Amino acid sequence: MITFKNPWEEKGMYYSDWFDTTDSGALHRMGQVSDNDITIEGPFDSKGQSLKFVSRKNSYSYVVTINKMPSKYDLKSIKWAVSYDDNQPEEAYYLFKGGIVEGNKVRVDIQIAKGENSFRVYAYFGALPSLRASVNVFYKxxxxxxxxxxxxxxxxxxxxxxxxxxxxxxxxxxxxxxxxxxxxxxxxxxxxxxxxxxxxxxxxxxxxxxxxxxxxxxxxxxxxxxxxxxxxxxx
Structure with missing residues (x-):
């Protein structure tokens, strides 16, 4: 049983901040936020500077922006994965879910040390990551x-x-x-x-x-x- 307020109905979307349910899959479907609605940026250093080349020995920040009005569930259910060198999304490794919520953005700190020359970080809601919501990063x-x-x-x-x-x-x-x-x-x-x-x-x-x-x-x-x-x- 799902109960929620729906102040965004006139905009053709649902905002499920208010709910009483354990059916997270149903809430995600109602949130109507998909991988097409997100963008990912990074890596950033500790001062917020955007980088293209990174060290294996340090962690860096990656930020996902959800371009539709997200629910709390959407913000917390974003998934992260990584693939190495020229491997495709279907060969990516799942890392974890969630991150630090900042408005309609989710930020995580990740240290990657595998791969010979590069790696790719993915953010996604669906079953598998895609190139559309990913960033390619090269090692120094x-x-x-x-x-x-x-x-x-x-x-x-x-x-x-x-x-x-x-x-x-x-x-x-x-x-x-x-x-x-x-x-x-x-x-x-x-x-x-x-x-x-x-x-x-x-x-x-x-x-x-x-x-x-x-x-x-x-x-x-x-x-x-x-x-x-x-x-x-x-x-």
Whole structure:
């Protein structure tokens, strides 16, 4: 048995703030709020600044706005889910329901650490999330190229390879516990030639805007690393 006041009937909608029922599904149907009536924004940092790139180590705020007059049930029943990288909504993982109600908005703080390069946050009422009410978020990335000199990664004039940069530099660096999401690569100085950069280096950079690229070169790797830096800057 559902009892409620209906001051919004003349507007073609129901406002079920006043009720005496445990039939939450019936109330949602009467609220007439669907996934088409919501928008999601975020992530936001602790100062309310909108971000595109985030760290795995921090939580960020996401805000849903319900564009129709929502009921208290609608505000509390919004569901949240996440998918990773290029996975579709049907592969999303349910997180939780509800959030902090602020007028016709619902705000949540979420920390996501999974996924290789990105994740997508969904807000929804129905059985499954959809792309329409979602935001795609990318991780901040640090990419480090260790570019070796002659005779290091491959022989040069009958000498080597010594693997000096890999064994004494990159491997020691990778033992450090760094507070960033980074990838490191051991390259030959030949990999930094202009005609090799497109196939051997560019694909290792997840996205230009959200990636900090560091180049460490030795001998010929240093010369070609400086050239690589200029090419990436101009790209």
């Amino acid at each position: 990335k640090v990419v480090i190229f260790f570019i070796s000199g002659a005779g290091d990664k491959e022989p040069y004039l009958g000498e080597g390879p010594t693997n000096l940069i890999e064994d004494k530099v990159r491997s020691e660096f990778n033992k450090l516990s760094l507070p960033v999401d980074y990838s490191s690569y051991y390259l030959s100085y030949k990999d930094a030639y202009k005609d090799e950069i497109l196939s051997k280096i560019i694909p290792k950079i997840p996205n230009k805007e959200g990636s900090l690229v560091n180049i460490i070169g030795h001998s010929l790797g240093g010369w070609n690393g400086a050239h690589l830096s200029q090419i990436l800057t101009d790209a």
